[in-house]
Each structure stands twice: as C-alpha cells, then as structure tokens.
Amino acid sequence: GAVVSQHPSRVICKSGTSVKIECRSLDFQATTMFWYRQFPKQSLMLMATSNEGSKATYEQGVEKDKFLINHASLTLSTLTVTSAHPEDSSFYICSARAGGGETQYFGPGTRLLVL
Amino acid sequence: TQLLEQSPQFLSIQEGENLTVYCNSSSVFSSLQWYRQEPGEGPVLLVTVVTGGEVKKLKRLTFQFGDARKDSSLHITAAQPGDTGLYLCAGGQGYQKVTFGTGTKLQVIP
Numbered sequence: 001g002a003v004v005s006q007h008p009s010r011v012i013c014k015s016g017t018s019v020k021i022e023c024r025s026l027d028f029q030a031t032t033m034f035w036y037r038q039f040p041k042q043s044l045m046l047m048a049t050s051n052e053g054s055k056a057t058y059e060q061g062v063e064k065d066k067f068l069i070n071h072a073s074l075t076l077s078t079l080t081v082t083s084a085h086p087e088d089s090s091f092y093i094c095s096a097r098a099g100g101g102e103t104q105y106f107g108p109g110t111r112l113l114v115l
Numbered sequence: 116t117q118l119l120e121q122s123p124q125f126l127s128i129q130e131g132e133n134l135t136v137y138c139n140s141s142s143v144f145s146s147l148q149w150y151r152q153e154p155g156e157g158p159v160l161l162v163t164v165v166t167g168g169e170v171k172k173l174k175r176l177t178f179q180f181g182d183a184r185k186d187s188s189l190h191i192t193a194a195q196p197g198d199t200g201l202y203l204c205a206g207g208q209g210y211q212k213v214t215f216g217t218g219t220k221l222q223v224i225p
Contacts, residue, residue: 006157034212043203043218044158093157102146102207106157 003027004096006107013084014115021079021110023094029074030096034104035067038091050077084114118142119206119216127222128194136189136219138204145208147180147187152201161189194223 003026013019023033032051036044048064050056050071058064066088068080077096081088091111095104119140128134138147146165150158162171164180164187171178175198177190187204204216 004157041201041220044215046212046215049212091155095157102209102213103148103160103163104205104213105160106150108157109155111155 002098002103002105004030004094004105004107006094006110008110009108010111010113012113012115015085016083018080018082019084019112021081021092021094021112023077023079023096023107025075025096025098025105028096028098030077031074031099032097033071033077034095034097035069035077035079036093036095038093038109044093047079081112084112086114088112089114119204119214121202121204121216121219123219124217125220125222127224130195130223130225131193134191134194134221136191136202136221138187138189138206138216140185140206140214142206142208142214143184144206144214145184146206147184148205148207148213149178149187149189150203150205152203153199158203191221194221196223196225199223 005024007022035047038044047062048056048058050069052071052074056069071077093109095106097104122137148163149161152158162178167182167184169180175192179188202219205213207213
C-alpha cells in the first residue's frame, strides 16, 4: 500500500518551454501533497504544499507564477514549470499524505533537464 | 526555521562494520521518520517513531526517538553494500509540513 507515482520520470526540454509533472497516489486518497526539489547530494527542499481543492502554499523564495501547482483531486497533483530555464534543471519529487496521518509517501522523482 | 541536523554528513565503511547516524534538533516533533534514498529515486520510508524513548528494530536497523522527541538515531549492525544510500530523517509536527534533515550519505564497501 501507499504507492505514489510520478510521470514522467525524465524529461528534457528546450529553454522557454513549459513542463508538466504529474503526481498520483495510487491506492489511497491524498488530502495533502508536497513538492520538493533536490540538488545533487543534498537533502530535499520543500517547494510547496497543496491541499485538494485549494491553492497551494509556497515556501519562501519559490515563485508561484513559475511553479504552478494544481491539486484537482484526492489522487492527483500537478507541477508545471513555466518558461523553464537551465537553472530549473533538477530532481523534482512529490509526496502524498493521507488524511489523518502524518507520514508522507514519496514518488520516484522526475529528472528535469532544460537545455 | 526548524532545522534537523544530521551527522555525519558522509560515511564510508567496510562491509560488516557497525554505524550510527544522528538526527538532532532544538524543536520538538510529534513524529519522526527515517528514509533511505538511492540515486535517481525517491526516498523510501523505513520507519516512523512517535513516542519519546521509542525504539524500533527493522532487521539490522535500530531506530530510537529521544525522550524529549527532539532527536533520533539510526544504528546499523553489520552493514552490507545494499545499505548504501542517502539516509534522511524528517520531523513532523501534527499536520504541518515535515522538516527534512540535512542527510547522511552512506557508502558500504564490499
């Protein structure tokens, strides 16, 4: 149980284009989903917290107009990197938490490379 | 800002050796999780501890939550190459966001 998937696992795009990453909880309903960014050999940096049906809460320093988050259902959240630039290249990981629980379950991550 | 400091940051040991990773904070957490992450993959949950002083064992891994719920440790007995990875602790406070530790990169040499 508690499986979270991400799609795509890897994406390469040209500078200036937008990229959408999907995060799905496969066997439970996720009232809250989190989006993280991870640089090589470093820990996870929380970008934003999204609750189903409401606007995401962004961490300080994260541009909400650049990283659009939609949590339209209890099993799906999407992160759209708009007008991507090479500095946006990173490993993006989502996690999901069921209502009533504190534990987060992580997706396998999405490697984004912006050329 | 809540901080979870992990030590050591890097650890390279021979197969069969024992090791302990520490996770320390000045904040109190209602729960604490330990994750292991391999390159190019998402973190995988190892354990959740919620009670001060709690000890949990998972085969060769022993996890302890400090009495004051501000710190935790992970002890691995007879490390194996398959234990290699990035170990992350994460502290939760109710339904607020989880704070991740700085990470410990472990390499077990055959």
